[in-house]
Amino acid sequence: MASLPSNGLQAIRRSTLAEEVAAQVRRSIISGQIAEGSQVSEPKLAEQLHVSRVPVREALVELEHDGVVVxxxxxxxxxxxxxxxxxxxxxxxxxxLELMSVKLAAEKVTSQDLALLKSNLEALEEEKDVTNISRLDVEFHDLIMQAARHERLRVCWHTVRTQFELLLxxxxxxxxxxxxxxxxxxxxGHRPIFRALSAGDPEKAVQQMQKHIREWAEWMPADETTVA
Structure with a gap:
């Protein structure tokens, strides 16, 4: 059987039901609509989302891997x-992870990377919705990971980024x-990091990222990040 001619097209992968369920539940947890410590019922979720329990179970296992359910x-x-x-x-x-990523990003950053980061900053300046602010905040860090062009580092980041977004x-x-x-x-915190990346200055980028993360740790209200 003759193969199809190569024309730059690739097969489109459809997201599975489980991925769609996981995305919805993840958003509800991050936004606080499903509170910390609350029970997550498979039958109830299946009924609410009009799906069987199988994709719900698969979605919850994915969220367990994200570290947001147990x-x-x-x-x-x-x-x-x-x-x-x-x-x-x-x-x-x-x-x-992020000091490594910002150093690599400063060494490898492209004009397209900088355009995406600038667009993120501009969107954050205008955004008023609290959930969207959190999303844009984490997206800035995602974009730096992307600019670092280190696949295994990106995979490591993925294991913690949803937990970071939830706390944030x-x-x-x-x-x-x-x-x-x-x-x-x-x-x-993000503006000086962006300036250091724009200048292609790894040392300054690392300094600014470290300062930003340390200030985040000091700024996070203790009663909002811990439980008794």
Whole structure:
């Protein structure tokens, strides 16, 4: 049988039901609509989303890999409650992964990378919705990982980024409830990182990223990142 001519086209991969379910549940957890510590019922989710329990189960296993839900010994699922130890582990991973990524990005950054980062900053400056601010904040860090062009580093980042976004979104909601400008911290940290990347200065980029992450750790309200 003759093969199809090569014309630059590739097969399109359709997302599975499980991936769609995982995406919806992940968004609901990050936005706080499904609260930390709450039970996640497979039958209820299946009914709400009009799917069978099989893709729901697969989705919850994916979210377990993301670190945002846990299963008990009976197989019951609940949203993870983050402890101070969890936060410190996430902080230590961020310091290791993101300092490496921003150094590599400063060495390899392209005009297209910079355009995407600039667009992200501009969107963050205009955004008022708290959940979208959290999404844009994490997206900035995703774009730096992308600019680093280190596949295994990106895979490592993926293991912690949803947990980071969840904690960040929770703190952003706390800020909004206390009339604190939500995007200010991100913009203060992201702008000098962007300038260092634009200048192709790895040393400065690392310094600014380290400062940004350390300030994030100091700024995060303790009662919003830990439980008793």
């Amino acid at each position: 299963f008990d010994h009976r197989g019951r699922c609940q949203v993870r409650q983050f402890t101070k130890a969890d936060f410190e582990e996430i902080l230590s991973l961020r310091l290791n 979104a929770k703190a952003h909601r706390w800020q909004a409830a206390n009339d604190i400008p939500v995007s200010d911290h991100a913009l203060r």
